[in-house]
Amino acid sequence: MFKIDLKSVGKALESFYEQSVKGDTTVLRQERMCSIIHKLEFDKYLNNGGLYGKELEVFLPKYLEYNTRLHHPKYLGHQCAAPHYTAAIGTFINAFTNNVASIYEMGPASVSMEYYLINWMLQKIGWTAAPLCSEDRVNGFFGGGVLVNGGSLANLTALILARSKCAPEAWSEGNPSELCILLPSESHYSISRSVGIMGMGSQAIYSMDVDSKGAVIPDRLPGIYKQIKEDGKRPMALVANACSTPVGIYDPLDEIADFCEEHQLWLHIDGAHGASALLSEKFKHYLKGVNRADSLVWDAHKLLQTPSLCAALLLKDHRNLDGGLFVGENASYLFHEKEQPGFDFIHRMLETTKSGLGEKLFFVLAAIGEEGLTSFIDRQYKLTREAYDYIQQLSDFACPVRPQSNILCFEYLDTGLSQLEIRKRLIAKGDFYLTTTVFKDKRYLRLVFMSPETNMEVIKDLIDFIRKL
Numbered sequence: 148m149f150k151i152d153l154k155s156v157g158k159a160l161e162s163f164y165e166q167s168v169k170g171d172t173t174v175l176r177q178e179r180m181c182s183i184i185h186k187l188e189f190d191k192y193l194n195n196g197g198l199y200g201k202e203l204e205v206f207l208p209k210y211l212e213y214n215t216r217l218h219h220p221k222y223l224g225h226q227c228a229a230p231h232y233t234a235a236i237g238t239f240i241n242a243f244t245n246n247v248a249s250i251y252e253m254g255p256a257s258v259s260m261e262y263y264l265i266n267w268m269l270q271k272i273g274w275t276a277a278p279l280c281s282e283d284r285v286n287g288f289f290g291g292g293v294l295v296n297g298g299s300l301a302n303l304t305a306l307i308l309a310r311s312k313c314a315p316e317a318w319s320e321g322n323p324s325e326l327c328i329l330l331p332s333e334s335h336y337s338i339s340r341s342v343g344i345m346g347m348g349s350q351a352i353y354s355m356d357v358d359s360k361g362a363v364i365p366d367r368l369p370g371i372y373k374q375i376k377e378d379g380k381r382p383m384a385l386v387a388n389a390c391s392t393p394v395g396i397y398d399p400l401d402e403i404a405d406f407c408e409e410h411q412l413w414l415h416i417d418g419a420h421g422a423s424a425l426l427s428e429k430f431k432h433y434l435k436g437v438n439r440a441d442s443l444v445w446d447a448h449k450l451l452q453t454p455s456l457c458a459a460l461l462l463k464d465h466r467n468l469d470g471g472l473f474v475g476e477n478a479s480y481l482f483h484e485k486e487q488p489g490f491d492f493i494h495r496m497l498e499t500t501k502s503g504l505g506e507k508l509f510f511v512l513a514a515i516g517e518e519g520l521t522s523f524i525d526r527q528y529k530l531t532r533e534a535y536d537y538i539q540q541l542s543d544f545a546c547p548v549r550p551q552s553n554i555l556c557f558e559y560l561d562t563g564l565s566q567l568e569i570r571k572r573l574i575a576k577g578d579f580y581l582t583t584t585v586f587k588d589k590r591y592l593r594l595v596f597m598s599p600e601t602n603m604e605v606i607k608d609l610i611d612f613i614r615k616l
């Protein structure tokens with residue numbers, strides 16, 4: 148038997164966090180991998196063991212030195228949360244009990260937590276929460292969902308469900324050749340990849356025109372539909388962004404829903420990043436019409452201060468989820484008749500074993516409350532607008548679009564350097580961490596406001612820094 152001693156871990160993480168928040172270290176430190184493997188003495192530990200107690204106390208600070216600091220005020224990089232520590236505790240607890248949230252008997256508390264959170268999210272969308280007791284689940288119209296390992300996987304699952312609805316014969320006969328799908332030209336790559344994984348080929352994709360902000364133009368949809376019919380194709384779904392990944396713009400969901408309703412088309416909303424705005428009174432108007440969709444993907448590990456990964460796949464009608472994934476005959480140890488005091492998630496997902504993902508979100512939600520998360524989202528969205536107003540009025544900088552979320556793109560005009568080169572120099576020094584994106588055939592610098600510590604001072608510093616490069 149061993150003792151669970153987390154004192155050294157807590158101490159190391161606390162000092163890592165404090166340094167990050169103060170911003171008196173670099174935000175990232177990239178050394179050559181061969182050098183990191185050498186310096187952290189992986190060989191020694193693997194050969195001799197002993198990485199616990201005193202030795203762990205020595206190792207952890209060295210290891211953390213090479214960790215990218217998401218809590219740092221100058222972290223403006225990818226769309227990953229700077230997690231609240233309470234959420235990390237939830238993750239640790241589940242990691243140790245290793246309760247699996249796939250079937251009830253492998254983790255009654257974990258499954259209950261996930262089921263409860265799915266209902267919380269369903270209600271935020273305006274859908275009907277699922278009954279808690281199994282005897283009440285026999286009939287009735289209500290929503291359903293599942294937490295999976297990432298928005299990409301959730302998108303794939305949603306599209307498979309849409310195909311099951313439109314062409315259930317695909318499971319036995321393969322895809323009907325006339326099957327097609329409507330995607331925004333600005334959709335996340337996981338969507339077109341999913342179409343590829345599903346064996347439909349890129350020829351099945353009808354790309355929807357977007358406006359100068361990159362949002363789908365609803366008036367163009369009837370024209371595309373006419374073309375689809377002329378081509379003898381059958382659309383299985385339409386995907387809309389809430390919001391888009393490169394620039395964070397929301398598609399006009401309500402108008403798109405009108406079109407989908409008229410043609411009885413499955414509407415899937417990729418809200419991996421931006422669905423969290425549903426918690427905000429100020430910004431949820433961007434998601435108007437979301438309740439008219441058939442499926443929605445919502446990542447908690449982006450804007451809900453939750454560690455990776457915790458992505459919700461949510462359906463207005465649970466039956467489209469419960470009956471949508473084919474289960475073969477070779478898993479008799481999992482799928483059989485049984486007295487069911489709880490709920491099994493396993494038939495709702497592509498994974499089999501899955502850790503308790505509810506723990507990642509529940510512990511932060513329960514610690515700081517919905518209000519805590521709401522004010523975080525409001526703060527980040529507002530700060531992004533403020534940064535835009537500031538950068539936009541500088542004569543040597545320009546922004547392609549006014550931000551709607553916490554994503555801001557801009558370019559430095561007064562330079563011989565490419566925007567890529569500017570980023571390269573910034574992150575090489577580790578002073579700032581930001582990304583770039585191509586939007587309308589042009590590359591921009593891209594800020595994603597994830598850290599609760601970022602403020603306008605940081606943005607002004609960044610601008611000065613870029614000018615001096």
Ligand SMILES: *Cc1c(COP(=O)(O)O)cnc(C)c1O
Pocket residue numbers: 226296297298299300302335337388389390391392417418419420421446458
């Ligand atoms: C981030 C993102 C994804 C991918 O989600 P992961 O959780 O990183 O797999 C998909 N769609 C959109 C719109 C995103 O912003």
